[in-house]
Amino acid sequence: MGVLVVAEHEAGKLKPGVTNTITAATQLDGDVTVLVVGKQGADAAQAAAKVAGVKKVLVSEAPHYEGSAGENVAALVQGIAPQYTHVLAAASAYGKNIMPRVAALLDVQQISDITAVQDADTFVRPTYAGNAMATVQSSDKLKVITVRATAFDPAGEQAAAPVETLARGPDLGLSQFKGAELSKSERPELTAARIIVSGGRGMGSAENFKILETLADKLGAAVGASRAAVDSGFMPNEYQVGQTGKIVAPELYIAVGISGAIQHLAGMKDSKVIVAINKDAEAPIFSVANYWLVEDLFKAVPEITKELS
Amino acid sequence: MKVLVTVKRVIDPYVKVRVKSDGTGVETANIKMTMNPFCEIAVEQAVRMKEAGVVSEIVVLSIGPQQCQETLRTAMAMGADRGILVETGAAEVQPLAVAKLAKAVIDKEQPKLVITGKQAIDDDSNQTGQMLAALLGWPQATFISKIDVAGDGAEVTREVDGGLEKLTIKLPAVVTSDLRLNEPRYVTLPNIMKAKKKPLEVLKPEALGVDITPRLKTLKVEEPAKRSAGVKVGDVKELIAKLKNEARVI
Numbered sequence: 001m002g003v004l005v006v007a008e009h010e011a012g013k014l015k016p017g018v019t020n021t022i023t024a025a026t027q028l029d030g031d032v033t034v035l036v037v038g039k040q041g042a043d044a045a046q047a048a049a050k051v052a053g054v055k056k057v058l059v060s061e062a063p064h065y066e067g068s069a070g071e072n073v074a075a076l077v078q079g080i081a082p083q084y085t086h087v088l089a090a091a092s093a094y095g096k097n098i099m100p101r102v103a104a105l106l107d108v109q110q111i112s113d114i115t116a117v118q119d120a121d122t123f124v125r126p127t128y129a130g131n132a133m134a135t136v137q138s139s140d141k142l143k144v145i146t147v148r149a150t151a152f153d154p155a156g157e158q159a160a161a162p163v164e165t166l167a168r169g170p171d172l173g174l175s176q177f178k179g180a181e182l183s184k185s186e187r188p189e190l191t192a193a194r195i196i197v198s199g200g201r202g203m204g205s206a207e208n209f210k211i212l213e214t215l216a217d218k219l220g221a222a223v224g225a226s227r228a229a230v231d232s233g234f235m236p237n238e239y240q241v242g243q244t245g246k247i248v249a250p251e252l253y254i255a256v257g258i259s260g261a262i263q264h265l266a267g268m269k270d271s272k273v274i275v276a277i278n279k280d281a282e283a284p285i286f287s288v289a290n291y292w293l294v295e296d297l298f299k300a301v302p303e304i305t306k307e308l309s
Numbered sequence: 310m311k312v313l314v315t316v317k318r319v320i321d322p323y324v325k326v327r328v329k330s331d332g333t334g335v336e337t338a339n340i341k342m343t344m345n346p347f348c349e350i351a352v353e354q355a356v357r358m359k360e361a362g363v364v365s366e367i368v369v370l371s372i373g374p375q376q377c378q379e380t381l382r383t384a385m386a387m388g389a390d391r392g393i394l395v396e397t398g399a400a401e402v403q404p405l406a407v408a409k410l411a412k413a414v415i416d417k418e419q420p421k422l423v424i425t426g427k428q429a430i431d432d433d434s435n436q437t438g439q440m441l442a443a444l445l446g447w448p449q450a451t452f453i454s455k456i457d458v459a460g461d462g463a464e465v466t467r468e469v470d471g472g473l474e475k476l477t478i479k480l481p482a483v484v485t486s487d488l489r490l491n492e493p494r495y496v497t498l499p500n501i502m503k504a505k506k507k508p509l510e511v512l513k514p515e516a517l518g519v520d521i522t523p524r525l526k527t528l529k530v531e532e533p534a535k536r537s538a539g540v541k542v543g544d545v546k547e548l549i550a551k552l553k554n555e556a557r558v559i
Binding site for chain 2: 010015067068070071074092093094096097098099100101102103104105107108109110111112113122126127128129130131132133134135136137138139140173174175176177178179180181182183189191195219227230231236237238240243244246251252261262263269272273274275286288289290291292293294295300303304307308
């Protein structure tokens with residue numbers, strides 16, 4: 001028996017969050033096996049083999065795993081899951097899509113978004129946008145778990161573990177991948193960035209986000225947005241930080257023109273240092289900020305960029 | 310075609326929840342309850358598809374205490390045709406059990422499309438739609454921002470971490486709504502009055518042959534660790550100095 005980690009990858013590389021999930025897996029009793037499914041899986045499998053704590057990597061490539069392929073990947077995982085005590089994946093859009101399907105196929109109640117491992121059956125997970133941390137104990141024999149990556153350190157490196165090919169699972173033919181429109185950016189990925197500059201409704205327009213982008217480029221930072229900014233059409237959804245968007249915990253989070261709704265705080269309040277800039281002296285965001293500045297963002301942001309030049 | 314939409318009654322997302330002092334859960338007494346925002350988006354989508362002539366009937370399903378009837382009435386005021394409540398009383402019903410109950414109802418109702426919210430904002434599980442699709446053996450399209458039904462299939466756009474993903478799915482299928490799918494309408498008084506006369510069926514979990522015993526036992530519920538109090542800075546220069554010399558993050 002051991003622990004299985006389903007790894008998300010893209011263009012031959014592991015996605016951010018996978019090595020953190022491996023760290024969570026190593027806190028359980030048992031050898032850690034990583035499963036890599038899909039296009040260019042072999043390259044990603046080589047990368048996974050070098051993550052500290054990994055004992056074995058399984059790789060399965062087939063045309064029917066193109067895209068996220070939730071139904072087919074779940075069927076593959078279902079087939080091998082009974083050999084393990086726990087099946088884990090990062091709580092990314094990929095993991096959140098596949099894992100509940102795996103759980104239901106195995107008649108297991110999934111444990112979502114864990115932030116701590118207490119023992120083989122007991123885990124801590126946030127509920128109510130992180131305002132209530134629940135310690136839950138599973139009575140299922142096999143545990144299906146998604147992991148909040150920001151709650152675990154990324155695993156280090158090791159000499160490569162063996163990589164084995166896993167026979168492909170069935171093609172259920174239920175859905176077909178038709179393409180992806182991925183936002184192209186030179187900036188770091190939100191969930192992996194050391195610094196994030198995020199804008200809210202106070203930005204006023206999509207156009208105005210340019211001043212944040214200029215600052216972000218100066219800092220080597222990623223750009224984020226609150227749900228209000230996404231709702232208002234200023235930024236695409238993949239920039240959303242919050243309970244229903246991405247959960248981030250960078251070294252520095254700069255919140256600009258963000259009031260601090262519960263749902264936004266849920267996505268960023270574990271950042272190491274939080275800076276808030278808002279002209280409203282009563283903005284709730286200040287309650288979680290290490291440093292806050294009460295000023296018009298259209299004056300403050302360009303001034304910060306200038307000072308850093 | 311017939312569409313079934315699931316709706317959950319949750320604590321209003323704008324209410325600051327309080328953890329009970331005995332650590333057994335959160336305070337729910339005298340707290341404003343509402344329809345889960347993603348379920349509202351799911352209902353709105355079904356209503357728009359009916360208005361566009363793609364959908365002929367909308368059935369809304371809720372699982373929970375008797376008060377979920379209010380949530381179903383709201384969905385019917387938005388435009389759903391009839392409601393079904395699987396009344397589970399005060400018992401905690403976890404996503405796997407919810408999916409099993411929904412499957413039992415769907416086996417009888419035979420809709421061609423099921424729309425659920427992607428996540429309920431109380432337990433934040435993000436499981437039910439995917440589990441339901443698994444139990445039915447149907448395709449799933451989670452976190453969708455667009456859906457066009459054409460013949461025996463649908464073209465959908467999903468919100469993924471890096472952007473958008475496009476899929477075609479066979480019907481019947483389960484889809485789960487993301488934020489940008491639509492903006493739900495406000496219910497009007499005349500529609501609230503009309504909704505009171507729409508049929509609402511109440512079922513019991515035993516009648517559906519589903520065991521709803523929770524698999525996860527909540528040992529305790531605590532408040533998250535508090536951040537230490539921060540400081541107000543006077544101007545940009547002071548802010549940058551603090552970030553450089555005190556926090557050392559830039």
